[in-house]
Amino acid sequence: MNRLLRDPAFLVLPLALFLLVFYLLPVVQMLLRSTGADWSFRPFVDAFSSEVTLKVFWLTARIAVIVTVLTLALAYPLAYFIATTGERTAMVLLALVLVPFWTSILIRSYAWMVLLGQNGVVNGFLRWTGVIDAPVRMLNTTFAVYVGMVHVLLPFMVLPILSSLKAIDGRLVAAAENLGAGPGAVFRHVIVPLSMPGVLAGSxxxxxxxxxxxITPALVGGPSDMTVSMLIAGEVDLYRWDVASAIATALLIVTLVTLALFGRVVSLERIFGGAR
Amino acid sequence: MNRRNIRVSGPLTQAVLGAVALLVAAFLILPVLIIVPVSFTADSFLSFPPPGFSTQWYARVFSRADWLNSAWLSIWIAVVVTVVSTVLGTLGALGLVRGRFIGQRLLLAFIMSPLIVPGVIVAIAIYFFYARLKFVGSPLAIAVAHTTLAVPFVVVNVSAALHGFDRRLEMAAANLGAGRFATFFHVTLPIIRPGIAAGALFAFISSFDELIVAMFIAGPTQVTLPLRMWESMKSSLDPSIAAVSVLAIAISVALFLSSALLQRRARRRSGAASGDPQ
Known part of the structure; x- marks a missing residue:
């Protein structure tokens, strides 16, 4: 018995118990609530017989795809430059990625409200340069949602790509060059394939x-820019807790299925941990 | 490793790439920086460029009891969260890295899941659960919920410190007659301390900035700082939010810089401890 207690595995017990009571149990209760009192799955029927729910799921998926593509397009050049430039420039650029990363989403969304408003910085600049005469409506539009979300999520794409670029063995590039490959060919056939783990993880x-x-879509989006999370919060406000649970369960299933299909590549340690 | 090794382009392409990278970096940092001049505006509403310099909004924030109460509440909650999640997370990381048991990978995924699971799902699950226990609206309730969200940061950072750790140092201590606790407190703990500290800082920031869970379980008298900011943002673009934001960013950046230093030290220390010339 004494030997059993010496096993370091027991050290995880307090944390496991804490999360069991204050995290797993609430989530399981929410899942059960979504099945209805008699396992009729009535809340699901109520939630998904509504046009609005289906539309919001579709809109959210579309936003997620577009934001992922935009983020990848911006993150790859930045990560590649950081990986190939001198030590000092790389450190400065990395700091420029990490400072917003540790600034709260709320404050960054507020910054976009300040930037994109009718009397905001962007409108002021465009009018000053004479590109436009009257302020353009940018805040409370879908455009603002994309801009704000790409801004918030960009570091999550840059960091994994950078870490897989840094792991590439430079001798492979030299070998390809010696065998007669030009810069474009080396990039396409060596660097891009070898950075794929980072691209996939980030995506x-x-x-x-x-x-x-x-938070971001709620603050900078327009009235039609509703995400699944906003819908869930709205149902809770209307005291329709069972319906809110059903929608939340559906969102959780989509999240977990995506991670189960592609999640092997995601290393949270790399992003939030000391591996930098 | 030579960083230049994977550069394939000529100087011209590299210059274009550098320009693109600079634009993306500017897109990341400028929105955060723009709040600073805005917070010092002499105007009574948001305008850019500000017509004049004034610290009126800072003075207003520090004279308003509601902002100050919210700030103290958020700090108090974040301190409790930091202490609890650092203890639980450090022990948990020790168990996960040193122990071998069935379901280990699943347990790790479960512990890390709050970083990935949408915040609203966690928030309403906890809200329904607390509502049944009549636990809604107390600062302790918020602290308990925030601990769940903060613990993964501690586990990740302490695990990283433990992975780069030479176990022979502990064996040496044991051979020299140190007991299990003496070994832990005199050998293990000093080496992983930077990792623990980095995890604690992230835990603090994550609680201090947390909005969604607080939105659901904070009562009308327990308004955390992010919650008060959220509520005033929805009603107006009052520049005092900019002043509060600048103060919050300053705290985050200060903590971030100390964590970057700590992580560097952790790497150096574990590298030195394992005889790995890094």
Whole structure:
């Protein structure tokens, strides 16, 4: 018995018990609530017989796909430059990625409200340069949702791509060059394939996190820019807890299925941990 | 490893790439920086460029009891969260890295899941659960919920410190007659301390900035700082939110810089401890 207690595995017990009571149990209760009192799955029927629910799921998925593609297009050049430039420039650029990463989503969304408003910085600049005469409506539009979400999620794409680029063995590039490959060919046939793990990890992460977005679309989006998370919060406000649970369960299933299909590539340690 | 090794382009392409990278980096940092001049505006509403310099919004924030109460509440909650999640998370990381048991990978995924599961799902699950226990609206309730969300940061950072750790140092201590606790407190703990500290800082920031869970389970008298900011943002673009944001960013950046230093030290220390010239 004494030997059994010496097993370091027991050290995880307090944390496991804490999460069991204050995290797993609430989530399981929510899942059970969504099945209805008599396992009739009535809340699901109520939630998904509504046009609105289906439309919001579709809109959220579309936002998630577009944000993922935009984020990838912006993150790859930045990550590649950081990986190939001098030590000092790389450190400065990395800091520029990490400072917004540790600034709260709420504050960054507020910054976009300040930037994109009718009297905001962007409108002021465009009018000053004479590109436009009257302020353009940018805040409370779908455009603002894309801009704000890409801004918030960009570091989640840059960091995994950078870490897989840094892991590439430079001798492979030298070998390809010695065998007569030009810069374009080396990039396409060596660098891009070898950075794929990072691209996949970043894309899965950004896609999954986009699916659950709430604060940014609620602050900078227009009335038609509703995400699944906003819908769930709205149902809770209307005291329709069973319906809210059903929609939340559906969102959780979509999230977990995405992660189960592609999640092997995601290493949270790399992003949030000391591996930097 | 030579960083230049994977560069394939000529100087011209590299210059274009550098320009693109700079634009993306500017897109990341400028929106955060723009709040600073806005917070010092002499105007009574948001305008850019600000017509004049004034610290009126900072003075207003520090003279308003509601903002100050919210700030103290958020700090108090974040301190409790940091202490509890650092203890639970450090022990948990030790168990996960050192122990071997069935379902280990699943347990790790479960512990890390709050980083990925949409915040609203966690928030309403906890809200329904607390509502049944009549636990809604107390600062302790918020702290308990925030601990769930903060613990993964501690587990990740302490695990990273433990992975780069030479176990022979502990064996040496044991051979020299140190007991299990003496070994832990005199050998293991000092080496992983930077990892623990980095995890604790992330835990603090994650609680201090948390909005969604607080939105559901905070009562009308327990308004955390992010919650008060959220509510005033929805009603107006009052520049005092900019002043509060600048103060919050300053705290985050200060903590972030100390964590970056700590992580560097952790790497150096574990590298030195394992005889790995890094």
């Amino acid at each position: 899965v992460l950004v896609f999954v996190l986009s699916l659950g977005f709430y």
